[in-house]
Amino acid sequence: MIGWIIVGIVVVLALLWVGIYNGLVQARMRTQESWSQIDVQLKRRNDLIPNLVETVKGSAKFEQGTLEKVVSLRNALTQTPTDDHQKTMALSDQLTNSLKSVFAVAESYPDLKASNQYNKLMEELTNTENKIAYSRQLFNTTTATYNTKLQSFPTNFVAKIHSFKPSEFLETPAEEREMVNVSFDERGL
């Protein structure tokens, strides 16, 4: 009788262990999936930039180095390994800013603004920039869920034994942080 009870307890514990382990794997996969969302958008932007440079080069005068900076940031981004999240996002933010300055200059050229090709590129780039921002937010949400799991009992025990590593939050650029009232800080992480 006592033997059966012990067997029962062991079976229940083993099932519990498997359940927790699978939950952790799933949560970790969600963070990886949301990173690949960002990656897709970054690649898309990288593909759009040569087009943009071609389109604006002939029709607008830029300060020395404005376009070169965009191109060199783009190239640096393509060469950064994608698993280096922090460096990738830091470069991406710089690229976002230099693209803004390109658009600011282009604003004062009516020919360019009337061009269909330019407007289409503009909409595509705006769309991509928005998606980068939103997928970054999704990444931080999935990261928060995963990291909370890692730290709460009894999941932390299983996580430690199978050496699950916490996922790192992506920094929000300083100017965006000021605009926003609801912040990530509530999560206390």
Place this chain on the structure above:
Amino acid sequence: MLFEQIAKNKRKTIVLFVGFFLFMGIVGAALGYCMFGEWVAGVIIAVVTGIVYAVYMFGQSTDVVMGMNHAQEITNADQAPDLWHIVEDMALVANVPMPRVFIIDDPSPNAFATGNDPEHAAVAATSGIMSVLTREELEGVMAHEMTHVRNYDIRLQTIAVALTSAIAMLANFGTHFWYFGGSRNRDNKEGNVIALIASIAVLVLAPIAATLVQLAISRNREFLADAGAVELTRNPQGLINALNKISNSEPMSDENVSPESAALYISNPLQTKKLTNLFSTHPPMSERISALQKM
């Protein structure tokens, strides 16, 4: 919090179904007894009809609701780039699949979401909302709709709409029965009883239909979706401006909106009367805006 809301919505959907079948059964029994003097047959016919209708609605709800509101589906970004991209963004950040997108040709700004679950969801926007709102404001509105999708509000609301329209249809049938069937059988005693029951049914049915909608679409749900929208966009001001613009505009044309689905919209699309405020499906806009301002 999110999961509690989802569980609650799933529970309420079941209650709604059980209530609907009970109701169909009672009506069937009454009609069956009067027409063939056999209430069991009436119950069987009513319940079978109810099941067929429910299965049909479950499969086709999106198309039926969109049809009721004269919405046209768009299938690629070029047809409405801003709307399409915003819906894409909001689906992305809410972590739900891209829903189908519909446009209602109406100058009044409004929008709603429908469907069975996040995998089979759809959003509709009026042409007015696309011209009146800025990108940021439209983002707020679509984030609100995407929260309804993620919470399974859409399933409960859509089923409520379907069942309410079934009951409205039954009530309609009862009314016609009273006018035509009733007069033909004026001398027939049995006919009078049927007519009497039909008219009582009409009297009883309408308020029940209304109560069903009330049950399903609590005002709380709109507050929750507003809060969810801010969680997604991190920008309460966008939604505040959007709600201000929507509440200060003309109601939608009666031809486009079916009254049964009015509760789905982000803001009541029909003319609002002050007196009915207590029973309205949407909380007062001023309360929603002041809740958002505190965020």
